[in-house]
Amino acid sequence: MTSPGYSVFTFHGVLQPLYHETGLHTNKSGYGFTMKRSLFRLLPVFLTLLMACKEKAVDPTRRVRTVSLQISVAGTFYDLSWEPNRIVCITAPCPDVADVEAQEYEVQVATSELGAFHTYRTLSADAKSIRIPAADVGEQLVARIVSKNKGAPPANSNPVMASTAFLSQSAYYPGFGLTNDVVGGDVTPDGAKAVYTVLVQETAGTYATPLYVADLQNEQPITIKLITRLGAEASFSPNGNQLAYPSKTENGLIIYDMKTATSRTLPVADVTGIGSIAWSPDGKWLAYSTVSNDESRLWKMATSGGPATALTPVLPVHESNYIRQSSLDWSPDGRFIALSRARNDNSNDKWRATLSFYSPDGSGEVRYFETQPSWIDTQPSFSPDGKQLAFLSSRTDGLNTSYSLWVRDVATGKIRQIKLLPGLNPSSDYAPRWVGNERLVFMAVVQGKKAYYSVFL
Template sequence: MRRSLSWPLLVLLALAGSCKPKTDVDPAKRVRPVSLKISVSGAFYDLSWEPIQIVCVTSPCPDVADVEAEEYEVQVASSELGAFRTYRVLDAGEKSIRIPAASAEEQLVARIVSKNKTAPPVNSNPVMASMAFVSQSAYYPGFGEFSTDVFGGDITSDGTKSTYSTQVQETPGTYVYPLYVSDLQNEQVVTTKLVNRLGGGATFSSDGKQLAYISRAENGIIIHDLATKTSRTLPVADATWIWSIAWSPDGKWLAYSTVSNDESRLWKIPTSGGAATALTPVLPIRESNYIRQSSLDWSPDGRFIAVSRARNDNSSDKWRATVSYYSPDGSGEVNFFETQPSWIDTQPSFSPDGNQLAFLSSRTDQLGATYTLWVRNLITGKVRQIKLLPGLNPSSDYAPRWVGNERLIFMAFVQNKKNYYSVFL
């Protein structure tokens, strides 16, 4: 004989079933991500974050739920590409944490994972911080009285010559860009000579005897001999889109990048004259894998041309910009220094001995709006931050220049005023 369950027992079972926690995750919902900041205080890393409001830029607004996080998982790594590990889980009311440097080492990479049981977790952009000591920097006078209006300043590696351009308004709406070369003694300008009224940002050859600069008026690259004071033009297809020039160590070639609104490409051209050779295929901007508008540099041993390249690996959440090496023989990309998603590494510059690579990076800023100065040891692969005084913010418009192997010249803003500074490593 079958026995039926009593009514009270059925009620209890029904209530128990209704009280089970829901484990279904709705992929249409989105947990609100956070904006992470890291500051260094004594021997501690101080992390703080705030939820980012999701702003709808289309009409009608997509049907995506914006839910608050129920908890935050603090994940950390001790190197730029180290595996993240969970440091602590905090409830939604806690939006800061102090991490002793002793438990995170000299450098810390962190991200905050926002979690809600009804939606997939969302990572914040990773942020990197360093316990590096503050390096003493000083105003650099090698670009003379025009220093606040200078662009494209370059220095020979021995620090005895500088070249720079300025913008001068001749009549309303009409500008010229005179190019100068100065002889320096103890960083001070001794003599200054005008090279061209319609010059541009120039770069020295490795031996400091020649200049190369872009001339859109002549649709080419100008090579100027400092001893004979003579110039000649290397015609190119379209100088309008040339962004940066770099000399080969032997002075026989110039590498340059072209970056338009649609595509980018790397080239080289013989300084003796002749046609330019493409070193890369066309890299469309729309594919987010392209050479960026950044300075490039040729390694002192002649083996590599360093550029800043955007890459996304066909995934919108993996976009970043890396320093990439290309072969001057046209065989393509040789290597690149991987970064965390969203980081921008740009403006690469080799030290004269080829053992170090200076660059600027947005890795210390969640939103990528400010840049910091870094140096990579090319023998060990390790990076270190060249930490500057508070308020001294390097400009991403200028590649650091080396004077010897232990000193860098960089452009920075202090209270929104641009100037040039030097720092000993």
């Protein structure tokens, strides 16, 4: 017959091996005394077992050290590699950051731009790379590395996107002249004309920005005409007969007629913040944005003259929901003005820059293409038929220091990467220009120097 003491201390079967070592007997004369003494002796054992079974508490003030993720494509494989982000103090005292090293890394992947992440594999902290077959995930991969430590909340790396798409044919574009000092240019959709600005140092600390228009044949300039000594990035009108560009000296938007070689000024309140101008398809309006350190806003102005009309309220820069200093483009059907806008949804870890469509009637934002946190999508450009939207994105670089070239289907929202030869890195200083519906002109940095290239899609 089992004693009452034995049945109590074998709860969940934990202490059964201790029965003969604790002096628990059914001796009636010493039962109570033996029972108390045994409880006292077992108390440390209970506490030890409870502490061992209890999960280690997570300290919300501690942060796991995040990593910087890079993805390269080798044939039909994605090669992921990462390194911990470390703080380098350049001032004393060093800031008190409670970062801890990761104990393991969770490789999370998604098979589309905004697809749900799932765990592909969990690796020890010693591992800093993994090869993933494209057959496992598809032609496009979005990945992030989750750093984990039992004593702190997990931390995500910036997500990175890659594609196994084929390399596109690209070549040097000579339409903007052979100088390396071209700072901006436009080309007509038929490829017959180009306009570009050159930065010229005249004296120490004094620069001129001559604006040229060239007639092209097989992309080569056959005639070149100087428009003004102090120009800026100019845009062709839809019919290719006029140019529009901002002028600080005239404090307005200049419209230059190439047939008559005459120009006129549309005064604006402050031209210093204007970075891009877009013509409406009928040539009756110019859209432009103003961006300062404090605020941003979208405007339109009639090419016939008159005051500017605000298309948005003031968007404060400090709220991280503002129009960025990038190119604008007006859709060929006249319905949308495309731009790059910063967004954060009131959360620091949700900051990103998306491509947004605004209505030219002033009714506000019509649509935007969502992206992953930290990604910067910028420099939108509509194809002549309005079906595609070319843009630059930082999504292929976990540090957001380089950009890649992408094209989005306007109707479906689907995207594809225009993969370029290694070493040909698109510059975010210039929006891609379409020549027809299957070719783009873009600026790239090659061996530290900027130049223009064209690519067939």
